Amino acid sequence: MMKYISTRGNAPELTFEDVLLTGLATDGGLYVPKDVPQFSPEEIESWRDLPYTELAHKVIYQFVEGCVDSAALQNMLNDVYSGFGHKAVAPLQQIDHNEYVLELFHGPTLAFKDFALQLLGRLLDYVLERRHEKVVIMGATSGDTGSAAIEGTKACRNVDIFILHPHGKVSEVQRRQMTTVKGDNIFNIAIEGNFDQAQDMVKASFGNQQFLRGERKLVAVNSINWARIMAQIVYYFYSALNLGGPLRPMAYSVPTGNFGDIFAGYMAKKMGLPIEQLIIATNSNDVLHRLMSRNQYEVHPLQHTITPSMDIAVSSNFERLLFDLYDRDGAKLADLMARMNAKKDVVSLDEDKLAKAREQFDSYAVSEEMTVATMQEVFAETGYLLDPHTAIGVKAARECRRNARIPMITLGTAHPVKFEEAVLRAGFDMPKLPHHLADLMEREERVNVLPADLDTVQRFIAANTFKD
Numbered sequence: 001m002m003k004y005i006s007t008r009g010n011a012p013e014l015t016f017e018d019v020l021l022t023g024l025a026t027d028g029g030l031y032v033p034k035d036v037p038q039f040s041p042e043e044i045e046s047w048r049d050l051p052y053t054e055l056a057h058k059v060i061y062q063f064v065e066g067c068v069d070s071a072a073l074q075n076m077l078n079d080v081y082s083g084f085g086h087k088a089v090a091p092l093q094q095i096d097h098n099e100y101v102l103e104l105f106h107g108p109t110l111a112f113k114d115f116a117l118q119l120l121g122r123l124l125d126y127v128l129e130r131r132h133e134k135v136v137i138m139g140a141t142s143g144d145t146g147s148a149a150i151e152g153t154k155a156c157r158n159v160d161i162f163i164l165h166p167h168g169k170v171s172e173v174q175r176r177q178m179t180t181v182k183g184d185n186i187f188n189i190a191i192e193g194n195f196d197q198a199q200d201m202v203k204a205s206f207g208n209q210q211f212l213r214g215e216r217k218l219v220a221v222n223s224i225n226w227a228r229i230m231a232q233i234v235y236y237f238y239s240a241l242n243l244g245g246p247l248r249p250m251a252y253s254v255p256t257g258n259f260g261d262i263f264a265g266y267m268a269k270k271m272g273l274p275i276e277q278l279i280i281a282t283n284s285n286d287v288l289h290r291l292m293s294r295n296q297y298e299v300h301p302l303q304h305t306i307t308p309s310m311d312i313a314v315s316s317n318f319e320r321l322l323f324d325l326y327d328r329d330g331a332k333l334a335d336l337m338a339r340m341n342a343k344k345d346v347v348s349l350d351e352d353k354l355a356k357a358r359e360q361f362d363s364y365a366v367s368e369e370m371t372v373a374t375m376q377e378v379f380a381e382t383g384y385l386l387d388p389h390t391a392i393g394v395k396a397a398r399e400c401r402r403n404a405r406i407p408m409i410t411l412g413t414a415h416p417v418k419f420e421e422a423v424l425r426a427g428f429d430m431p432k433l434p435h436h437l438a439d440l441m442e443r444e445e446r447v448n449v450l451p452a453d454l455d456t457v458q459r460f461i462a463a464n465t466f467k468d
């Protein structure tokens, strides 16, 4: 059975099931698999003709074996991905010679987060049913995570979900994708404050869960939850196999915020998929690009951009990569993270560690002007409208590409219809909402507006968690 260890080396080893039900490790670290499953090229090659759901089983079962029954996992995967709006689940769109966009936005909320959060909801209910337990999901969102988490858990019998968003500060489509989902276990809280205040309340609640009276635990749905990364590894294998991998290598460009999606690509590579290049594409919140290019880690204030789903000041999953760069030495990493989180001085990595990171990753930061220009450029070349996050990936791919003979795949992280500001700024008409969301603007909304006050929010959660 796979065991999971903390990046800071001072927390108990856990099974998949326990990792699924926890947020951070008790030492403040993130959980990673103790041993990474390895596949030979022959074995990967033998999966070439598998449909997405069966390939997903090959990859994911390694991580959950002993906690989730094999047939049950297959049923969950079939259930999740048959709900996607494209038969191929993750189709490739060609935008130039040897250049592709991997469309990851055919799930219910039109962003890649559905790949993981749809599965996460099923996995949670499966293990909670067996344990006769119920949990509370609490999360803060500035956009895509909230709606994907709500859609993923709306059918869960053992999960109540409370998603906080800053009142009046998310786009109408994004808000409605959260507030119009029906279910007794779903609660949208609009905080009279900004995203950071909402996030701080979530962090404080995870730190002290007494308001749940010891009867429930909080579960994290952001990408510190290993199960999310795990589900995202699959589409690297799927896209590579579709373009002739593993017999030839691939290159990927990944629009990055919290470093979750690109870490999944790094995992696929560790598991045996030949990946020649991984590009970290950021917007002007470029903490990772500054580290990679200048070896200076310095947290800058958050900037609000037309790519809100990549607006982060710190990139939490980067710790998982640092753990490997520092040879999985938890004590060293705990020390490094303490310095990085102090946000006082500029922190540098040891030169040899930075060199290792640069062997694995390239990076590029894309301004709003470049983002809009790339949307226009690709549309002019192909008639294909990119969402602004994906445009950042395409721009970085074109700037950083090392070998034009290797297929370059940019992860298409969202559908453009979610990001009106960018689409209009690039001079396009808004595309139509897909069929299953066609009446989104007419649906009834359910939302509770609360002040940015921790006690009020926690009392609201307690009152609605123990109502029966």
Ligand SMILES: *Cc1c(COP(=O)(O)O)cnc(C)c1O
Pocket (backbone or CB within 6 Å): 111, 112, 113, 144, 145, 223, 255, 256, 257, 258, 259, 260, 261, 262, 309, 310, 389, 413, 414
């Ligand atoms: C969440 C998100 C990202 C960033 O993904 P990370 O895993 O946090 O790096 C990029 N694009 C879109 C559309 C997203 O929703």
